[in-house]
Amino acid sequence: MSKLSLGQKVAQSKVNRWVDPSFTDLSGKSALSGVRKGRQARLSKDELCGSNRSKKRRGEASTSSSTTCLDRGPPLREQDEPWVDRHTPRCQAELAVHKKKIEEVENWMRAHADTKALKGGAVLLLTGPSGCGKSATVQVLSRELGFRVQEWTNPSSVDPDVNIFDSEPAWRLNGFPSSQSAQFQDFLLRANKYNCLQMAGDGGSSDKKLILVEDFPNQFYRHPGSLHDILRRFVKTSRCPLVFIVSDSLSGDSSSRFLFPKEIQEELGISCISFNPVAPTTMMKVLVRIATLEAGKSGGRVSVPDQSVLEMLCSGSSGDIRSAINSLQFSSLPDMSLEKGLWGKKKDRSATSLGKVTSTTTMRKRKNKETKEQEEEQAIGGKDASLFLFRALGKILHCKRGNTEGAGGCHGPGLPSHLSQHHRQTLLVDPEVVVERSHMSGEFFNLYLHQNYLDFFSEVEDVVRASEYLSDADFLTADWTNRSSLGEYGPSVATRGLLHSNSTQVSVGFRPLHKPNWLLVSKKYRENSLAARSLFADFCLTPVSLQTELLPYLAKLTNPLRNQAQITFIQDVGQLPLRLSRGRLKLEVLTDKEPGLFEVNSEEEEEEEADGGQAGQGGGLPASQPRPTTGQDLEEEELLIEEYDSD
Template structure:
């Protein structure tokens, strides 16, 4: 490989690499478009690669010599080459190098032409962008950092192919985002309380120093940063890493729709294409499992990487020399240095890795979540992993499901919110120290709070100072800034985005906004007009706690005048007049159902769980249940036939409406039972039904086992004419006749030969102990909920699909003390109380009431 070409390439690299130096979050701004581009371009590349395969050798030669400026040919070659590379394996690194060089050559002309123009039109950006993506996809094994591409073709981490330069021109959408452009460049610029920063710094210092006496060496160290979006979690970590010379290896999900490529960001902050070898080249479509596999691979590499450097400084050195980051720091334009805010760490021997997981792999499915949790668990429990620390950043987003989302998500796949509690394995959660007790805990959580308005303002002032450089006529004034800060409530990223957007408003509208803001300054009432503008903050959704309370406490002007029926419009017969109530203080559809934080289905269940306490008489209960029934049937009306799910979903708004309004109608003139009617304040509980269904499913499995035992051996190959068996006998008979009777027999005479022969261990234990255990309330779990308990929602669903182990008895035996209240933990199958294991199920007494009824007479 001629060395000249390599150098050419590396000079092109720093400019090129700026574009991909994005965090996952900021990327999202441009994602909608690029997703589309990606898939398009991918198909194109694929197709081209097929047709150009035989000719690729010749073409690459041509390219080597003459610098053709036609992009199309370029793509063809690269596509074809990639295909070839894959099929022939790693022995043609030379050729690949050649293609890479050609690529960098090729990339230059468009860049040069577009940069002077200052602004590329959006169409040209998108075409070049898409081509870049195509080449990336097809070509990831090439174009590594120079040292690695020369040394071995099997190195997996490789920077982006350097043809992205057009994107870094003046019109780069991401470049222009102020949130990115003016991101803090040093820890001093991060506007967060010093103590918080010190907490993180101290922890990092302890656990990245292998000789620190305070560290707990028993396993991998994990730091969990939580807090609302835009509270500076990532900024603190990145800037601290820079300050402390730490090296961040980040997992970033592919923005590609089918999740083929994962790009861990490596030291020089170049975004690198990493393609797991296992992906099927031909189809390009892979399920979630390979993504998780590549996650595991990423993880094991990431934490094995560092010791290698420790033992051998040499390769490290070379990498530092050639690392694009070092070039980055010397890049000329001020704007580019702003983007490359994270200078490459001056890495040396002893530098530690921070493995950063912020962009979560797709863990909504329980199987992939398991893989994720296992990976974390292994990390936490292996001493070998002490060479790096793991940082997980989780935003406490409690996503409200908008109406739109409700329609697109099913219960199984919906992903209402990923919180720390559902994300981390129980073993890790158990050891998690959320601050206070031991600042040096190996597994530590640090909570970030929304940034205080004064801090936000300080940051904004400095930003405006830099952006406008004294041209104060355009600069937003203080009133406007205050308004923005107020709307966005401590989310600094959102504030900056909104600020930027505001500054781009046409002058006329800008004037309006400024006027409104100034008015607000004087008169707080003006906020409503302000909110009508497009600069609104996030939609407010109700907390689940309030959503339930709203209906349960049934806010009306009780005792006031009854609602008047407008008899001109609807003739209400006098016999319905007893249904008159005082007017409601809110509109159930608009103020409640649209803002529900959970699926309507779950919400209805919660109403059902809690309504009895708010009813005065049984008649009121009957009315409430009547409407719940109607609502339930709306969901599954027989006339829908097999149309099934879609129909059900379409009926959901009606269903919720009926349930809620019915509930509201139920209390008669006296109003809902007052808080102290039965003594004590009323607590609300999560629905028990989920736990019940889970137990029922576990028991159902066991009944099938029993049935199979009863039939199995008799039936196979024997001429007995036995008619007991899974295919023979209705389930109802097994559950309601056979097993109850066998249960009685077994209780009397467990060693009777007939049972010994018929039933195997598991099903025998089930029949003996489970089938008749009534009155134990086993499997019914009650958990109170209060404010901020939303994370429980997924836990409710989480176990829905879980199948019991073969005996159906065990669910969770340990590791759940620290995880707070989990429905699975206190739960044993319906016959758990009497089960043989002798293992006392741990039930947190504060969580599971022995007596599910909360009344004292």
């Protein structure tokens, strides 16, 4: 299905022609419309290419189709092709993915290559932020291992004229579109059962096959259950490995969690490998390579951005290599000089092609203002930077500060001597920004901080001040009437208070972070109080005396109680374990990429949410997370530190 018939390709390339191609013919037109056109062109190309799209994105330019495409029509001008496509990685070494990850995926593919030996399903789930090289890894590896990739793409049912070419038999036979999920099921079934026809020119293709799904029919987002049913059926009869690629998102509605909940993963034996954002060093390497290649090829028309611009692009893209390459291409266009005026105050970033002299001076200027302008730095196409909760908490709790006196000198006179104990080095992070990027409400962020801050303190005196600030923060946001105006100050007071009160910066190394217990505790408190009130209503007591006097003594008395519910309740609530123990509350470790609990407003919702949150976030590390005591552990942590510096 993903393979296109030849006729279709011709049609497509024809359609492609009358789209005005992109970047270079801007001269004379206003820059803005040019930009828009460029995007349009790419967009429409994407749309029209239909099933080819995702392969073109970052995966290898699917060899057969693209070559025929070039054969038939007049060849695309070289500049028209996005660099992302031109520089798709062709071998493992070119992939901007951590070696261990590639190895992990490769091992999985090797292990599941032999279709005869397969028992049960072979399903792999790749997760990670967008642009971290998931699809590219699969494409490269499948080429190297000799898999043929069959990919599912959602049939677009908007325009029947375009889709008449779609090789969708069900459609042609019945005359009306069947539902996407039915088509998907059909696709899986047939991709699984039948081999591709041996074409004449197709020599040497092996019979190894791999089904790739990046695009999910919409319906599965509404009813993940139907996907699970299809998968269950697939797993029973599967003869070739199936790979799902799902992009992570930072907000809580992570689709991988939604589409593939833990219990389904276990039930169907889905192995899960999660990718990290591309590390800045790796990305730099790739960007430098592409920039030099392009500069060499174009013979002066494309100017190579200098090191600092690349660094900026690198940090602006926050680990998304696709967007980094796109913005690299954009920023090194020769026509950028024309647009200087339009870009206005952003010129010191984008006007890199003005000539070495000006650009270097502006760059130097920029460097001086670097700290202040950090926010504006994200160049064209830069992503909104965002942080996983784990990282955000780390930034606050680890309390990174500048380490030399030198920088502090220029910030005005120091504190008077009687306040000298309040002197701190300049912060390396902006707490408000961290909270904002964590995509959580301030109150929840505070709860997470509160759960974890004690591990990072060594002096009781510091803890006093920190806890005082947390108490203040709660006080600020407690009343709903002024929550809208004071809401921002709560997390600000808490984070800054924590940072400031941690006077002795001990480097604690890696500490596991935990999820707050409070939600669970307060929920239990409410539930138990309600239960007590309803179960023991006939004692006619006020709640306080019921809970603190009657129930504990009832536990000690031998009075026969009315019913079993009362007895169990008394045993549960009336008695406390008197040993010096840690209590029954288990600490739930917050894993690397876990989203926080969702926003909660009213009490009732809080109850439900807490419930759902508990169910949804089964603890434990995913299989691909670094285990302690392996070599990978160290490397992962280094990567962590690099990211701290990059922001």
